[in-house]
Amino acid sequence: MNEKQIVELEEKIMANTFAKRGLVITRGKGALVWDINGKEYIDCTGSYGVAVVGHCHPRVVEAVQRQVETLIACHASFYNDARSELLEKLIGIAPKGLDRVFLSNSGAESVECAIKLARKYSGKHEMIAMVGAFHGKTMGALSATWKKKYRAPFMPLVPGFKHVPPNNLEKVKEAITDKTAAVLVEPIRGESGVRVNSDDFLPGLREICDEKDVLLIFDEVQTGFGRTGKVFACEHWNVVPDIMCLAKSVAGGLPMGATFAREDVMAAFKRGEHSSTFSGNPLVCAAASAAIDVLIEEKLPERAATNGNYFKGKLEALAEKHRIVREVRGLGLMLGVEMRFDVYNILLDCMEQGVLVLDAGRNVVRFLPPLVIEKEQIDKVVKALDAAMEKENK
Ligand SMILES: Cc1ncc(COP(=O)(O)O)c(C=O)c1O
Numbered sequence: 355m356n357e358k359q360i361v362e363l364e365e366k367i368m369a370n371t372f373a374k375r376g377l378v379i380t381r382g383k384g385a386l387v388w389d390i391n392g393k394e395y396i397d398c399t400g401s402y403g404v405a406v407v408g409h410c411h412p413r414v415v416e417a418v419q420r421q422v423e424t425l426i427a428c429h430a431s432f433y434n435d436a437r438s439e440l441l442e443k444l445i446g447i448a449p450k451g452l453d454r455v456f457l458s459n460s461g462a463e464s465v466e467c468a469i470k471l472a473r474k475y476s477g478k479h480e481m482i483a484m485v486g487a488f489h490g491k492t493m494g495a496l497s498a499t500w501k502k503k504y505r506a507p508f509m510p511l512v513p514g515f516k517h518v519p520p521n522n523l524e525k526v527k528e529a530i531t532d533k534t535a536a537v538l539v540e541p542i543r544g545e546s547g548v549r550v551n552s553d554d555f556l557p558g559l560r561e562i563c564d565e566k567d568v569l570l571i572f573d574e575v576q577t578g579f580g581r582t583g584k585v586f587a588c589e590h591w592n593v594v595p596d597i598m599c600l601a602k603s604v605a606g607g608l609p610m611g612a613t614f615a616r617e618d619v620m621a622a623f624k625r626g627e628h629s630s631t632f633s634g635n636p637l638v639c640a641a642a643s644a645a646i647d648v649l650i651e652e653k654l655p656e657r658a659a660t661n662g663n664y665f666k667g668k669l670e671a672l673a674e675k676h677r678i679v680r681e682v683r684g685l686g687l688m689l690g691v692e693m694r695f696d697v698y699n700i701l702l703d704c705m706e707q708g709v710l711v712l713d714a715g716r717n718v719v720r721f722l723p724p725l726v727i728e729k730e731q732i733d734k735v736v737k738a739l740d741a742a743m744e745k746e747n748k
Pocket residue numbers: 460461462463465488489490491540544545573574575576577601602
C-alpha cells in the first residue's frame with residue numbers, strides 16, 4: 355500500500371476521533387521512528403509516553419517472539435508461567451506495601467479498576483479528583499477527568515465526583531465528607547501541561563487521607579515506569595498510595611494496564627466482581643517482564659534523571675533567548691515548555707525538521723521521549739525547537 359492509500363483508508367474507515375498529524379509512521383528503533391518515505395524522526399512523543407524502553411527494544415522483541423510461538427492467549431481463570439513471572443517482577447518494582455495487582459489493557463481501565471475498588475473497599479461512592487486532571491475517557495475515568503470538552507457531550511457521568519484545585523490541602527479537606535471513598539491524583543499532571551505539584555501536596559494528601567480514613571489513589575499512567583527519574587514519581591516525595599494505576603509503558607509498547615493495591619484493599623474484590631478477558635494475557639506479560647528487566651538493567655530511571663536535567667537545562671536556555679516562552683516545567687524526561695501562544699505551528703515546524711513533539715493543552719509543547727534517548731539526539735531536538743521558535747518570533 356502506498357502513502358496515499360494508507361491515509362485514505364484510515365480517513366474513510368476509522369472513527370474520526372483522533373487529530374491526525376499527516377504522517378505515516380512505519381518503523382521504529384530506540385528513540386527514532388521512520389515514515390513511509392524513509393525520513394527519520396527523533397520521537398519525543400514516545401507514542402504518547404508508551405515507548406519508555408525505546409521502540410522495538412531487542413529484549414522485548416525477543417520475549418514476544420518466544421512467547422508468540424508458545425502460547426498467545428490464556429484466560430486468567432487458568433494459571434500461566436509468563437503471567438506469574440511478570441506479577442513477581444511488578445511487585446518487585448512497586449512501592450512497598452502495594453502487594454496485589456489487577457492486570458488490564460489500558461490506562462483508563464486501570465483507573466476504572468481503582469474507582470471500583472475504592473468504592474467496594476470503603477462502601478462509599480464519592481471521589482475527589484483535581485482541577486485539570488486527566489484520567490482517561492471511559493465513563494468512570496472520564497468522570498474523574500476535568501476538561502469540559504471531554505465531559506460535556508457524555509453527561510450524565512458517574513455521580514459523586516468532585517474536583518478541587520491542586521496544591522490546596524484545605525480545599526481537599528473541605529471536600530471530604532462521610533461518603534468520600536478516595537482522593538485520586540496524578541503525581542505530575544501530564545495532559546494539563548506537565549504540572550509538578552508543590553512539594554508538600556502529596557505528603558499532605560497522605561496525612562489527610564490517613565486522618566479521615568479515605569483512600570489515596572495515584573494515577574502513575576504517564577509518570578510511572580522511570581519517566582520522571584524514579585521508577586514511580588511518588589518516590590520523589592516518599593509517599594505510598596493505597597492504590598496506584600500504571601499503563602502506557604509497562605509492556606514495552608504492547609497494551610497493558612495494572613492497578614496496584616494494598617493486600618487488604620484488593621481483598622475487597624470478591625470473585626467475579628472485576629475481570630477482563632485479556633487480563634494477564636501471556637504475550638503481553640512476556641513483553642512486560644522483558645521491559646521491566648530493561649528498565650532495571652539499563653538503569654533507565656537514573657538515565658531519565660541525568661538526561662532530563664540536561665534537556666531541561668537546554669530548554670531553560672531557550673527560554674532565556676525567546677520571549678515567547680513563559681515557563682519550562684517537569685521532572686526527568688517528562689518535560690513541558692509553556693508558550694505565550696498556540697503551539698500547533700511549532701509542532702509542525704519541528705516535524706518538518708525531523709523531530710516529533712507533543713502538545714499538552716493549547717500552549718504547552720510536551721516531551722515524553724524514550725528514556726534511551728541520547729544527549730546528541732536531545733541537542734538536535736533543542737536545535738529544531740530553537741529554529742521553530744525563531745520563526746514564530748518573527
Ligand atoms: C495520567 C493518565 N491517566 C490515564 C490515562 C488514560 O490512558 P489510556 O489512554 O491508556 O486509556 C492517561 C493517558 O494519557 C494519562 O495520562
